[in-house]
Amino acid sequence: MPSNTLALEATGISKTFGSVKANDQITLEVKKGKIHALLGENGAGKSTLVNILFGLYKADSGVVKVNGKAVELGRPKDAIDRGIGMVHQHFQLVPILTVAENIVLGNEPANKANVIDIENAKEKVRELAEKYQLEVDTEATVEDLPVGTQQRVEILRSLYRKADILILDEPTAVLTPQETDHLLQVLKKLASQGVAVIFITHKLREVLEVADEVTVMRNGQVVGSTTPSETDESGLAEMMVGRSVVLRVSKEASSPDETVLTVRNLSVKDDRKLLAVNDLSLEVRSGEIFGIAGVEGNGQRELVETITGLRNINAGEIFIGETSITEFSPRQISELGVAHIPEDREKHGLIGSHSVADNLILNRYYKSPFSNRGIRQQKAIASYAKEMVEKFDIRTPSIETPSSSLSGGNKQKAIAAREFSHNARLLVASQPTRGIDVGSIEFVHQQLIKQRDQGLAVLLVSAELDEILSLSDRIGVIYRGQLIVTANAADLDRNRIGRIMTTGSDIT
Amino acid sequence: MPIFAVALAIATGAIIIALSGSSPVDAYKALIEGSLSDSKSIGRTLEKATPLVMGGLAVAFAFKAGLFNIGGQGQLVFGALIAGAVGYGITGLPWIIHTPLALLAGAIAGAMWGAIPGILKASRGAHEVITTIMLNFVALNMTDWLASKVWREEGVIVRTPHIESSAEIPRWGELPTGFFLAVVIAFACWYLLRSTTFGFEIKSVGLNPNAASYAGISVKKIIIMTMSISGLLAALGGAIETQGVVGRYEPGFNAGLGFEGITIALLARTHPLAVIPAAVLIGAMEAGGSMMQFKADVSPEITDIIQALILIFVATPLVVRWFLSQKEANELSVSTTWGS
Numbered sequence: 001m002p003s004n005t006l007a008l009e010a011t012g013i014s015k016t017f018g019s020v021k022a023n024d025q026i027t028l029e030v031k032k033g034k035i036h037a038l039l040g041e042n043g044a045g046k047s048t049l050v051n052i053l054f055g056l057y058k059a060d061s062g063v064v065k066v067n068g069k070a071v072e073l074g075r076p077k078d079a080i081d082r083g084i085g086m087v088h089q090h091f092q093l094v095p096i097l098t099v100a101e102n103i104v105l106g107n108e109p110a111n112k113a114n115v116i117d118i119e120n121a122k123e124k125v126r127e128l129a130e131k132y133q134l135e136v137d138t139e140a141t142v143e144d145l146p147v148g149t150q151q152r153v154e155i156l157r158s159l160y161r162k163a164d165i166l167i168l169d170e171p172t173a174v175l176t177p178q179e180t181d182h183l184l185q186v187l188k189k190l191a192s193q194g195v196a197v198i199f200i201t202h203k204l205r206e207v208l209e210v211a212d213e214v215t216v217m218r219n220g221q222v223v224g225s226t227t228p229s230e231t232d233e234s235g236l237a238e239m240m241v242g243r244s245v246v247l248r249v250s251k252e253a254s255s256p257d258e259t260v261l262t263v264r265n266l267s268v269k270d271d272r273k274l275l276a277v278n279d280l281s282l283e284v285r286s287g288e289i290f291g292i293a294g295v296e297g298n299g300q301r302e303l304v305e306t307i308t309g310l311r312n313i314n315a316g317e318i319f320i321g322e323t324s325i326t327e328f329s330p331r332q333i334s335e336l337g338v339a340h341i342p343e344d345r346e347k348h349g350l351i352g353s354h355s356v357a358d359n360l361i362l363n364r365y366y367k368s369p370f371s372n373r374g375i376r377q378q379k380a381i382a383s384y385a386k387e388m389v390e391k392f393d394i395r396t397p398s399i400e401t402p403s404s405s406l407s408g409g410n411k412q413k414a415i416a417a418r419e420f421s422h423n424a425r426l427l428v429a430s431q432p433t434r435g436i437d438v439g440s441i442e443f444v445h446q447q448l449i450k451q452r453d454q455g456l457a458v459l460l461v462s463a464e465l466d467e468i469l470s471l472s473d474r475i476g477v478i479y480r481g482q483l484i485v486t487a488n489a490a491d492l493d494r495n496r497i498g499r500i501m502t503t504g505s506d507i508t
Numbered sequence: 509m510p511i512f513a514v515a516l517a518i519a520t521g522a523i524i525i526a527l528s529g530s531s532p533v534d535a536y537k538a539l540i541e542g543s544l545s546d547s548k549s550i551g552r553t554l555e556k557a558t559p560l561v562m563g564g565l566a567v568a569f570a571f572k573a574g575l576f577n578i579g580g581q582g583q584l585v586f587g588a589l590i591a592g593a594v595g596y597g598i599t600g601l602p603w604i605i606h607t608p609l610a611l612l613a614g615a616i617a618g619a620m621w622g623a624i625p626g627i628l629k630a631s632r633g634a635h636e637v638i639t640t641i642m643l644n645f646v647a648l649n650m651t652d653w654l655a656s657k658v659w660r661e662e663g664v665i666v667r668t669p670h671i672e673s674s675a676e677i678p679r680w681g682e683l684p685t686g687f688f689l690a691v692v693i694a695f696a697c698w699y700l701l702r703s704t705t706f707g708f709e710i711k712s713v714g715l716n717p718n719a720a721s722y723a724g725i726s727v728k729k730i731i732i733m734t735m736s737i738s739g740l741l742a743a744l745g746g747a748i749e750t751q752g753v754v755g756r757y758e759p760g761f762n763a764g765l766g767f768e769g770i771t772i773a774l775l776a777r778t779h780p781l782a783v784i785p786a787a788v789l790i791g792a793m794e795a796g797g798s799m800m801q802f803k804a805d806v807s808p809e810i811t812d813i814i815q816a817l818i819l820i821f822v823a824t825p826l827v828v829r830w831f832l833s834q835k836e837a838n839e840l841s842v843s844t845t846w847g848s
Contacts, residue, residue, distance in 0.1 A: 310721065331724030340722070348722040353715045358708070362723045371705045378703075 006068065007032045007165050007196035008053070008084075013062035015048055022048040024220045026062070030165065030213075035187055035197045037207040040217035041240055041437035043407040046200045049217070050167045053198075054086040055079040066165070085158025086167040089174070091150050095143035099136050100125045103157045128159055133189055148179030155186070159195075166190065167198045172206055173435050176295045177465060178502060184210045202240070202437055204233045205466075216240055241439045249445045252453070254473040256285035259321075260426045260457035261307070266316035268302045268481075276302035278481035279316070286425065289448065289458040291472030291489070293465060294501045299481035300461045301343060304430045307459070308340045309333040320426060334363055339424035341415055343431045343461070345408075349415040352404030356396050357385035359403045360418050392417035393443070409440030416444050420451055427451065430461045445471060465497060479504035510775050510782075513821035514789065521814040525806055535804040539811070542799025543792035549799075551682035555753055557791030559584065559762070561690040562745025563769025564776060564783035565697055570636075570738035571778045572701055573730055574714035579625060579640030580742040581766030582647030585757075586621045587614035587743025588750045589651045592757035593659050595671025595750065606674040607751065614747030615740045621647060622739015623732055630728035636735065644766075652759045659757075667758035677752035686752035691784055693744065698780040710734055742766060771819050790815060 006029055013026040022045045030036045040046045051057045053064060055073035063070055066082045073079050079086075093102050100122045109120040122138045129136055134152050142150060151171060158166055168187075172180045187197050187210055201207060207214055208228045215225045216239040224239050237245040261284040270276035277299040284290040292300055305311035307318055309330035318325050320336045328336075342348035350359050361370050361381055369380040385399040394413045396406055403411060412432070419427060429448065433441040448471060452458055462468050468475060475492050476483040477500040484500050485492070500506050522532035543553045563580045570577035591614030598606065625639040652666075661669040677686050701707035712720040713730045721727050746762060754761055772790060776782035793815060797808035 308722075329724070329726065330721060331726075334724050342722060347716075347718045349719065351712055351716045351719045354712070362712075362719070365708055365723075366705050374705050376703050376705055376708060 005032050006030065007066070008198075009065040009068075010049075010053065011063045011065075013049065013052060013064070014060045015045075015052060015057060016060055017048075021220045023052070023059070026217075026220075026222055028215055028222070030196045030198055032164070032196050033191050033194045034212040035191050035199055035210050037211035037214045038198060038200045038217065039202060039204075039207055039214055039236060039240060041202060041439065042409055042435075044217040044240075045220040046217055047169060048220075050086065050169055050198065050200060053079065054084060054167060080161055080163070083162055083164045084167065085155075085161060085163025085165070087151065087154040087158065087169065087171055089169045089171075091154050093142045093150060093153060095141075097142060098138065099140050099142060099145070099153050099156075100138040102142055102153055103128075103160050105157075107161060125156065125160070128156055132156075132159060132186070132193065134186060146179070147174050148176070148182065151175070151179075151183065152186070155190075159190075164194065165196045165198070167200075169200050170202075170435075171199070172201060172203060176463060177498070178295065180206070204236045204438075207236060208233065218242055237438050240437070245438055245442055246446075248470050249442075249449055251449045251471075254288045254452065256288040256473070257455065258286055259283050260286050261459060262317075262319040263303075263307070264317045264319070266303070266306065266318065267314045268299070268306045268311060269314050270299075270302050275314070276481050277306070280478075280481060280483055281316075282476055282483060282486065284426065284457045284459050286455045286457045287452060288473040289452050289460050289471050291460045291462065291468040291475045292478050292483075293462075293468045293475055293497050294478035296463045298478045298501075300430070300478060302481075303478075304340075304343065304428055304459075304461055307333075307428055308338060334422075337423065337425035339363075339419035339422040339427045341419050341427070341429040341432045343434070345411050345415055350403045350411055353402050355400045356389065356394065356403050356406065356414060357381050357399040359414055360385045360388050360399075363418060363422060388414075388417045388421065392420075407437075409436040412436045412440055413443065416447060420447055424456060426457045426459065428459045428461075431463060432460070433462075433464070433467060465494060469494060469497075477501050510777065510786070510818075510822055513775075514818055516821050517814050517817035520817050521810060524813060525804075525810060528806065528810075530804050530806045535800050535806045535810070538800045538803035538806075539793065539796035541796070541803070543796030547682040549795060551679070551684060552795040553788065553792045554687040555684045555791075556794045557787040558684060558687045558690050558752070559745035559749050559765050560768055560772050560787035560790055561687070561694060561783055562741050562748065563766055564772030564787055565690075565694055565769075565780060566738045566742035566745070567769045567773035568776060568778040568780055568783055569697055569701075569741060570734055571773060572707075572714050573710045573734040574717065575626075575629075575731065575734060575738070576637050577622070577625075577640055577735065577738045577742075578637055578770070579622065579643050579647075579739070579766075580769040581762075581764070582640070582644040583618040583621050583739040583742035584746035584749075584766040585651045585759075585762055586647050586746065587618040588746030588754075588762055589654060589659075589668070589757040590614045590617040590743075591675075591747030591750045592668045592671060593654075595675035596669040596756070597659070599672055601672075601674055603674040603676075606672065607677060610671070610675045610751055611744065611747045614750070615744045618743015618746070619736045619740035621743070623736040626732035626735030629735070630731045648759075651757070655757055655759055661756075665758070668756045670756050671751060675751055676755065677748065679752075684752055686748035689748060690745070693741070694780050694784050697741070701780065742769060745769075771815065775818060775822055 008030040010026060010028040013023050015023040026049055038046050048057060052059045055076045055078050064073055071082055103125050104121040108116045109124060111117045125138050134156055136152055142153060171183060175183060184206060191197055211228055213227055216223050218240060263280060263282045266277055266280045267275060268277035294300060302311060306313055309328055313326055320338060323336060325333050365371060370377055382399060389396060389399060392413050394417060395410050403414060432444050448458060460471060472489045475489050476486040477497055479501060484504055485506055525532040525535045543549055566580050567577055591610045594610040594613040624643060625636045628634040628639050629636050655668055656666040659668045661667055679685060709725045709730055712725055713727050717727050749762060750757055772783055772786045775786040793811040797811040800806045801808045
């Protein structure tokens with residue numbers, strides 16, 4: 001198969017939602033056996049484009065050709081019939097069915113009596129998994145599998161339906177670093193077997209690592225195409241954002257002062273009543289950023305929830321300054337000067353149907369000047385919100401807009417604005433830049449350093465090792481609820497941290 | 509949207525009336541005559557609407573905190589009985605004290621009754637739909653027992669004695685004063701939800717309990733308080749009914765009234781002020797139903813059918829939208845599935 005023939009060709013694709021031009025004359029050419037990265041900030045129109053290619057949206061204008069033939073993609077079935085497969089950000093699997101059942105669902109092999117032939121299904125899935133070297137346990141129930149494996153099931157399902165064009169919408173957003181590495185290997189393997197891969201992301205490193213070609217989108221338009229050999233991270237970032245971006249924050253050495261957060265021999269159970277944090281101790285001083293590195297699910301969430309009062313302590317103690325907060329409610333802890341950027345901005349950080357203004361005061365709506373004897377002071381709320389929107393450059397049509405209609409980056413900016421303006425002594429920042437665009441990441445990072453320089457104590461939890469390494473003054477590596485190593489950032493390197501967080505051991 | 513649903517229901521009702529062999533025009537004329545033609549019929553409409561406003565508010569208010577209060581019936585009969593007991597049992601008070609006292613007693617009884625499912629939910633996670641339904645049965649049997657054993661009037665009929673005149677809510681000409689009280693309470697609910705910190709907390713819990721507790725709001729406290737206020741509103745409807753219309757508590761007199769609150773709240777899309785016109789609409793149908801039978805020989809049950817149709821059309825917006833525009837419905841289903 002000649003590697004430069006086009007698998008998919010989209011020309012002049014436009015799509016308008018209301019007054020927003022989500023796609024404006026997009027042209028995209030994807031070659032067989034190549035990985036084509038679609039890069040762009042949130043809201044650039046990447047998802048709209050691939051939803052059109054998969055038949056979920058109907059383009060207002062434009063032509064899509066598959067293997068050289070113009071096709072009409074009115075619904076996903078049309079796309080599937082033409083060999084297009086898509087792995088969504090939110091998996092479309094049935095949790096209680098097995099891997100094999102999920103993969104054959106909708107196309108089940110049946111015996112003569114028209115009853116599903118599950119042995120045959122398993123066999124077919126096994127063959128497929130072997131061919132593409134995507135190991136899965138065909139009999140495992142999907143809901144018991146880690147996210148990375150579920151994603152593999154999604155990919156296998158597309159391949160089972162004979163997809164030779166595979167679209168992945170931000171596949172690495174939900175993965176741990178190890179799972180990401182594995183996925184990238186899988187994509188390379190698929191490409192080498194002739195599959196055309198369209199890979200949406202806004203992580204530059206991944207693009208440079210696996211992509212053969214890159215198309216960059218901004219504000220609904222294609223702003224350029226390139227290949228990894230012709231560019232580097234800052235070049236790509238500049239194309240994405242439209243200006244030069246500082247990818248690494250510059251910071252002075254920290255000058256830590258008194259201890260603000262003391263965690264002493266803390267043990268916490270998770271929702272399944274299993275020990276998630278196990279006899280963990282740490283201290284964070286004012287004017288320093290303490291980073292917790294680790295693979296997700298090693299107790300970080302439980303640790304953060306306990307410090308902020310959302311989860312009960314099993315054993316041990318937590319102090320803010322001199323005050324033990326063991327029995328404190330979230331409100332009392334907040335009153336002690338603890339700000340919290342939560343891991344899940346949709347679930348904890350914002351009330352989507354509330355206005356941007358109300359979300360900006362969510363941690364002190366009950367205080368003067370926003371409330372006077374229990375009556376909300378709309379004027380004070382509005383003027384404060386306007387000030388914050390301007391100061392933190394939150395892009396919103398108005399302060400009355402429901403926060404759910406903001407882009408991910410602007411949602412995160414709104415949360416950061418609220419928490420940075422808390423007059424806090426301690427900031428607990430959990431995955432503060434997850435899933436947001438490069439420009440917003442730059443902003444949040446600079447703010448974190450600025451607040452640190454003003455004397456804030458920061459506990460930073462992140463699954464992005466780069467983020468931990470570039471921001472932290474001290475780093476603790478967490479593994480199964482314990483800090484295996486705590487050291488100055490300067491004394492730890494990427495490889496050593498990676499080894500500890502995956503094996504729990506510091507021995508080479 | 510509810511306006512379209514109402515119009516669609518009335519149109520469908522007209523077809524049903526025509527099929528049953530009567531004239532829809534005459535029937536609807538009679539319906540209006542019986543409910544809105546003069547001050548007397550308007551008075552009857554508002555009288556019917558009053559407990560519906562309160563029941564609608566009860567459901568709508570709880571809904572703002574994400575709670576579904578199906579216990580309106582039980583809360584209402586409790587309020588009606590306790591107001592009746594205080595209304596006849598305490599004598600010698602001037603009306604300016606006795607009337608509000610009886611109302612208050614009924615309201616507090618409802619608040620306490622409403623708090624039970626709130627406490628069960630906050631402490632044990634018991635779903636309020638289940639507990640409020642079960643508590644309806646408890647309330648009905650308890651009030652029956654209290655009315656037949658404890659506070660029973662001498663005689664064969666199971667009911668409480670007539671309340672003192674000092675506890676009666678007077679009429680304002682032909683118009684029931686209780687209705688205006690209900691309107692004031694609707695405005696109070698609207699203001700509370702819109703402009704107070706407490707209302708903000710209730711809405712926050714309803715929209716996103718995780719984020720609410722992250723913001724330091726005690727979700728359990730809000731659940732208990734909201735259920736209790738919801739119970740209070742429904743019970744106040746019962747108390748007004750006792751003191752303004754029936755004059756006593758009589759088991760069976762208020763049957764089903766509490767459940768209509770769900771219809772009203774749904775029709776009003778849980779907006780506290782929209783509850784008022786929704787309740788008046790349903791109240792008018794009930795008031796005019798008998799006139800429709802008398803004048804146009806249409807069974808009064810036809811109004812029940814129209815009510816049910818309204819409910820169906822409100823509850824299934826897509827059906828209505830399909831009637832309005834098929835294209836719009838298609839686009840809606842796509843954009844709700846794949847908003848990104």
